[in-house]
Amino acid sequence: MHVTHLSLADFRSYARVEVPLDPGVSVFVGANGQGKTNLVEAVGYLATLGSHRASSDAPLVRMGAERAIVRAAVRQGERSQLVELELNPGRANRARINRSSQVRPRDVLGIVRTVLFAPEDLALVKGDPGERRRFLDEMITARSPRMAGVRSDYERVLRQRNTLLKSAAMARRHGGRSMDLSTLDVWDQHLARVGAELLAQRLDLVATLQPLADKAYEQLAPGGGPVALEYKSAVPGAHGREALYEGLLAAMAEVRKQEIERGVTLVGPHRDDLVLKLGELPAKGYASHGESWSYALALRLASYDLLRGEGNEPVLVLDDVFAELDARRRERLAELVAPGEQVLVTAAVDDDVPGVLAGARYGVAEGSVERL
Ligand SMILES: Nc1ncnc2c1ncn2[C@@H]1O[C@H](COP(=O)(O)OP(=O)(O)OP(=O)(O)O)[C@@H](O)[C@H]1O
Numbered sequence: 001m002h003v004t005h006l007s008l009a010d011f012r013s014y015a016r017v018e019v020p021l022d023p024g025v026s027v028f029v030g031a032n033g034q035g036k037t038n039l040v041e042a043v044g045y046l047a048t049l050g051s052h053r054a055s056s057d058a059p060l061v062r063m064g065a066e067r068a069i070v071r072a073a074v075r076q077g078e079r080s081q082l083v084e085l086e087l088n089p090g091r092a093n094r095a096r097i098n099r100s101s102q103v104r105p106r107d108v109l110g111i112v113r114t115v116l117f118a119p120e121d122l123a124l125v126k127g128d129p130g131e132r133r134r135f136l137d138e139m140i141t142a143r144s145p146r147m148a149g150v151r152s153d154y155e156r157v158l159r160q161r162n163t164l165l166k167s168a169a170m171a172r173r174h175g176g177r178s179m180d181l182s183t184l185d186v187w188d189q190h191l192a193r194v195g196a197e198l199l200a201q202r203l204d205l206v207a208t209l210q211p212l213a214d215k216a217y218e219q220l221a222p223g224g225g226p227v228a229l230e231y232k233s234a235v236p237g238a239h240g241r242e243a244l245y246e247g248l249l250a251a252m253a254e255v256r257k258q259e260i261e262r263g264v265t266l267v268g269p270h271r272d273d274l275v276l277k278l279g280e281l282p283a284k285g286y287a288s289h290g291e292s293w294s295y296a297l298a299l300r301l302a303s304y305d306l307l308r309g310e311g312n313e314p315v316l317v318l319d320d321v322f323a324e325l326d327a328r329r330r331e332r333l334a335e336l337v338a339p340g341e342q343v344l345v346t347a348a349v350d351d352d353v354p355g356v357l358a359g360a361r362y363g364v365a366e367g368s369v370e371r372l
Pocket residue numbers: 011012013014030031032033034035036037038039058059060061062063320346347348
């Protein structure tokens with residue numbers, strides 16, 4: 001798929017901007033702080049309902065404005081669609097498809113698909129497990145948009161179970177009656193049921209991604225691998241939803257006493273990690289800066305390979321990545337992404353963008369975007 005038109009109102013630094021886009025490569029060039037990343041961040045938001053650099057929507061709304069609007073015309077094969085999201089920080093966001101009446105924001109998932117490369121990706125390798133869980137969950141949602149519902153169910157059940165555990169912990173501390181544990185049993189089952197579905201999807205994704213990541217790393221840094229992705233959970237070795245469900249229940253039973261003492265859920269997909277191994281060692285804590293970068297890029301390239309292989313080709317977004325790479329990796333990355341159906345590149349310095357990425361050029365300055 002590709003975006004044929006992007007339109008923003010009160011998004012980040014933009015009061016209003018209209019950007020017609022072609023398939024193939026588009027490069028957005030401009031000095032620091034002019035709004036290049038803001039543009040591609042908006043495209044990414046349509047694909048994930050989140051930003052790659054803000055954990056809430058508030059910073060996405062232009063200072064002083066009440067709401068932001070992100071709208072895109074999208075073409076997939078012969079089909080054209082218009083998606084629109086209205087961001088209302090602190091209140092429910094709204095969404096529309098083809099100007100019709102409102103749909104839930106999550107109903108727009110799957111219309112715009114992106115794989116976004118950004119300097120923030122280094123945190124995939126060097127950062128906390130939460131970064132890698134988010135990577136996995138965004139990918140499972142890109143593969144199967146209905147997983148957005150499963151993810152939000154899981155979060156809801158987890159919150160409710162934690163509330164229950166907290167009140168149990170309080171009751172204990174104040175010497176009150178111990179709580180009726182049958183209620184907790186019910187929440188255990190809910191959590192294990194939804195958790196098993198999430199886990200099954202993550203495990204399937206990791207297995208599918210593994211050979212693609214290894215191949216991508218070899219292309220970026222020949223001879224530097226192999227890379228291996230190891231999913232770490234409370235139910236190692238379990239596969240299939242039923243086994244995962246039983247495994248999660250058993251794991252919860254084992255830690256129930258600590259959970260009641262601490263008032264939080266200690267096992268489940270929200271505590272898992274994806275261990276990224278380079279050779280024999282985990283990349284986190286061991287890999288060099290350049291190796292970590294190559295690893296992060298390899299994960300994104302693998303994601304691109306996977307999504308493209310499963311049908312609907314995603315838009316590739318390369319936000320400011322070339323400046324971070326040495327000349328050889330720059331060329332290799334550029335060659336790998338150049339054939340993409342649509343590739344959006346941002347750069348502060350035009351010369352950083354390799355020649356194979358010739359295409360449309362846009363100048364970005366002070367909240368306006370002009371085709372050069
Ligand atoms: N909610 C907001 N309201 C108004 N301005 C904002 C908002 N969020 C960000 N900005 C402004 O947008 C600018 C950053 O834009 P952006 O990150 O797109 O820059 P860039 O062109 O990608 O720069 P660089 O080359 O440094 O990456 C900053 O000047 C910032 O102050």
